[in-house]
Amino acid sequence: MALNNTTNTFKSLITLASYSLLASSAFASDDGSQSVDQQVSEGGPAYNASEPGTKKCRTETFPEVTNFGKDFLGDFSDADWAVTQDTWEQIMNSACVYTDEAIRDQFRKDVILWHNAMFKQPKNGKVSNKTLQTKHLTQLRNTQNFLKRWILTLAFGPLKYVTKNNASSKEQGEAGYQAWTPFPYPLASALSHGQRMIIMLKNVGNLKMYNLLLSGNQNTTSTIDFSRMFASHGVHEKNGKIIEDKLMAGMGASHHGVNVPLGGVGNINPAGDIIGPEGQSYVKNSETSKSGYQLGHVYIRRDRLTSLDSLLMGVESTAPGSSSPFLTGGKSHDITSGMKDETTNKSSTGGQKWEVLLGSRAPATYAGLSVQINPERLALLERLFTAVLAMPVEEQAELFKDLLKSKATEANAVLRAHPQLQGILSNLPSSQPSLEETARDKGA
Numbered sequence: 001m002a003l004n005n006t007t008n009t010f011k012s013l014i015t016l017a018s019y020s021l022l023a024s025s026a027f028a029s030d031d032g033s034q035s036v037d038q039q040v041s042e043g044g045p046a047y048n049a050s051e052p053g054t055k056k057c058r059t060e061t062f063p064e065v066t067n068f069g070k071d072f073l074g075d076f077s078d079a080d081w082a083v084t085q086d087t088w089e090q091i092m093n094s095a096c097v098y099t100d101e102a103i104r105d106q107f108r109k110d111v112i113l114w115h116n117a118m119f120k121q122p123k124n125g126k127v128s129n130k131t132l133q134t135k136h137l138t139q140l141r142n143t144q145n146f147l148k149r150w151i152l153t154l155a156f157g158p159l160k161y162v163t164k165n166n167a168s169s170k171e172q173g174e175a176g177y178q179a180w181t182p183f184p185y186p187l188a189s190a191l192s193h194g195q196r197m198i199i200m201l202k203n204v205g206n207l208k209m210y211n212l213l214l215s216g217n218q219n220t221t222s223t224i225d226f227s228r229m230f231a232s233h234g235v236h237e238k239n240g241k242i243i244e245d246k247l248m249a250g251m252g253a254s255h256h257g258v259n260v261p262l263g264g265v266g267n268i269n270p271a272g273d274i275i276g277p278e279g280q281s282y283v284k285n286s287e288t289s290k291s292g293y294q295l296g297h298v299y300i301r302r303d304r305l306t307s308l309d310s311l312l313m314g315v316e317s318t319a320p321g322s323s324s325p326f327l328t329g330g331k332s333h334d335i336t337s338g339m340k341d342e343t344t345n346k347s348s349t350g351g352q353k354w355e356v357l358l359g360s361r362a363p364a365t366y367a368g369l370s371v372q373i374n375p376e377r378l379a380l381l382e383r384l385f386t387a388v389l390a391m392p393v394e395e396q397a398e399l400f401k402d403l404l405k406s407k408a409t410e411a412n413a414v415l416r417a418h419p420q421l422q423g424i425l426s427n428l429p430s431s432q433p434s435l436e437e438t439a440r441d442k443g444a
Contacts, residue, residue, distance in 0.1 A: 057096035060359045065100045068185045070405040072100075073108050080108075081401075083116050083267040088326075088350040098358055106351035110188040111404045113349045116264025117296065118147045119397050127266055128274040128282040130289075140277040142224050143260055146214050148400065149385050150298075150313075151187055153213065155403050155411035156381055156425075157371035159183040159190060159197070165366040169241040180370060183363075183408040190369060193362075194353040196233060196299070196314030197369035198242055204378050206254075206302040206309040212378070213311075214258070216385055225300070228255035228320060235312055235367075237305035244312065244367040254302040259319050262296025262348060269295055270350060271325035279318075281325050294322040296348060317348045326350065383424045384415070391420065 065072060091105040122140075125132050132140075160180035162168050167178035183190060190197065201209055214222035234245040259278035263269055271293070273281040279296035280289040297319040301312040317324040326346050347353055354362035363369050373381065388396060399418065403411045416425050 057359055059096065061097045062359075062361065063098060063100035063103070065103075068103070068107070069407040069410050070186065070402070073104060073111065073186065073405055076108070076111075076401070076405075081112055081115065083112065083120075083263050085268060085270075085272065087112055087263075088270040090349075090351045092352055093357060095356070096359060098361075102352075103357065106193075106349070106357065107186050107189050109351065110192040110349050111186060111401075113263050114147070114151075114188045114191060115397070115400060115404055116267055117260055117262050118144050118151075118400060119393070120261070120264030120266060122266045122277070127276050128284055128286055130276075130282060130287040132277065136277055139224060140261065140265060142215075143258065143277070145216065145389060146222075146224060146258065147260060148389065148396070149213050149216065150191075151400065151403055152384055152388060152415075153199070153371060153373075153381060154183075154187050154190060154197075154408065155406075155415050156377075156384060156428075158408035158412040159187065159369060159371055160408070161363045161369050163360060163362065163364055163368070165364045165368070166243050167364060167367075168370070169238065169243045169367065183369065185407055186405050187408065187411050188404040190363075191315045192349040193347045193351060193357055194314070194355075195363050195365060195368050196244070196312050197371065198235065198244065198367060199311040199313065200242060200370055200372045201309035201311070202372065202374040204309060204373055204375055206304060206311055209309070209311055209373060209378065210256075210300065210302055212382060212385070216389070218378075218382065225256045225258045228257050228299070231255045231299060231301065233299065233301060233312055233314070235301070235303055235305070235310055237308060240307055242305065242308060242310055242367065246366065256300040256302070257319060258298040258300070259294060260296040260298055260315075262315075269325050273325060290325075292322055293325045294319050295324050297322075315348050317345065324348075377428070380424060380428055384421065387421055387424060 087109050090109055091099075091102040093099060093102045122132055122137075125137065159182070161183045162178040162180060164176055164178055167176055168180055170177040172179075199209060208218040211220055211222060212218045214225060232247050234247040235242050236245060237243070261275050261277055261279050263275050265275055265277050267275050269275050269281055271281060272284070273290060273293075274284055275295070276282050276289060279294045281293040281295070282289045295318060297316045299312075299314050299316055303310045303312070317326075324346075345353070347357075351357065354368075355365065388399065391399070399414070402414045406414060415421055416428075
């Protein structure tokens with residue numbers, strides 16, 4: 001059981017009634033646009049005032065770079081993999097002007113912070129002066145393995161994206177339609193700048209995929225998650241296609257959370273405190289953690305729809321009822337978070353949200369990222385998880401450096417070329433079925 005399971009459940013319960021009153025009349029349309037009037041707080045001449053609640057630029061300036069894979073990021077020295085205060089202080093784009101310097105800096109630091117989250121271990125079993133119990137160390141190992149499985153799923157897919165809200169759910173030829181294309185940015189960035197991804201499941205129950213990701217076995221219940229009472233995210237199915245919704249009253253669904261040590265347990269966080277095994281903030285040279293501060297929370301929603309199952313997943317800066325430890329641009333995760341302009345906050349890794357990092361070239365806010373899994377692919381994925389996590393940890397660490405730096409097609413090629421994994425992936429088609437084909441082929 002997660003260390004703060006009881007705390008998060010209590011906070012959810014005491015805010016439930018207030019949330020219902022605030023959200024009773026608010027909902028989103030099928031294309032993900034909000035029906036509430038949500039103004040962009042900073043405004044300014046760069047943005048189109050006729051589209052309130054968005055960051056739609058009048059004009060955009062992009063770098064000449066078109067390939068944002070691992071070559072774009074450049075080499076990493078051994079020293080680069082250490083998390084310091086500088087890792088959290090990133091170069092930012094200005095409004096509607098996107099520079100290769102800022103994009104590269106943020107993507108590189110995404111890679112470093114997530115690699116540390118997956119592999120950093122507490123020195124001598126301690127965080128600051130706090131000695132971790134065996135159950136806490138087990139919890140940490142299981143959480144890190146979950147993060148590894150998630151990245152392996154994105155590489156295996158491979159992860160795909162569109163740039164317009166719910167664009168793949170439209171009919172081909174319809175205005176706004178886009179086909180899924182491979183995610184063109186480092187896999188680490190898919191976890192780092194907001195937005196959620198849909199794992200679409202064909203003839204695979206959502207609980208089986210959920211268990212496999214979190215515990216490594218389709219039939220084993222996770223011990224690292226907790227239930228959330230509400231969230232502002234949802235999905236529904238229309239004409240055999242999945243549409244992501246913005247919900248202001250997202251209660252009663254299967255909402256789950258996992259707190260993760262983003263930045264690496266024992267490393268320094270943005271406020272200069274020490275990162276705990278679930279992202280807590282420990283005071284330096286002390287056994288005490290700062291109440292109410294946490295960094296790194298994975299939101300997961302499970303759904304059985306009309307003809308498909310799905311997991312909706314995304315990284316949030318902080319768990320419900322907590323505040324992120326950024327000294328500026330931080331976030332408090334409360335009952336009003338889903339109604340605010342989140343692009344004014346820092347991302348979970350200290351950079352910018354997708355819409356202000358890459359503008360119209362960013363993944364869409366709603367249903368912008370997807371992986372599709374059917375029973376055959378699920379069986380291969382389970383074998384892949386087992387094979388990778390059986391490797392010596394040093395080999396795992398090098399593999400995940402490659403995967404986190406790589407765009408989707410590069411990461412998929414890394415897996416296929418790995419000598420210990422070729423037997424598993426040799427019969428896997430080089431491309432997965434499209435979202436439309438997955439929905440239309442769904443059986444009973």
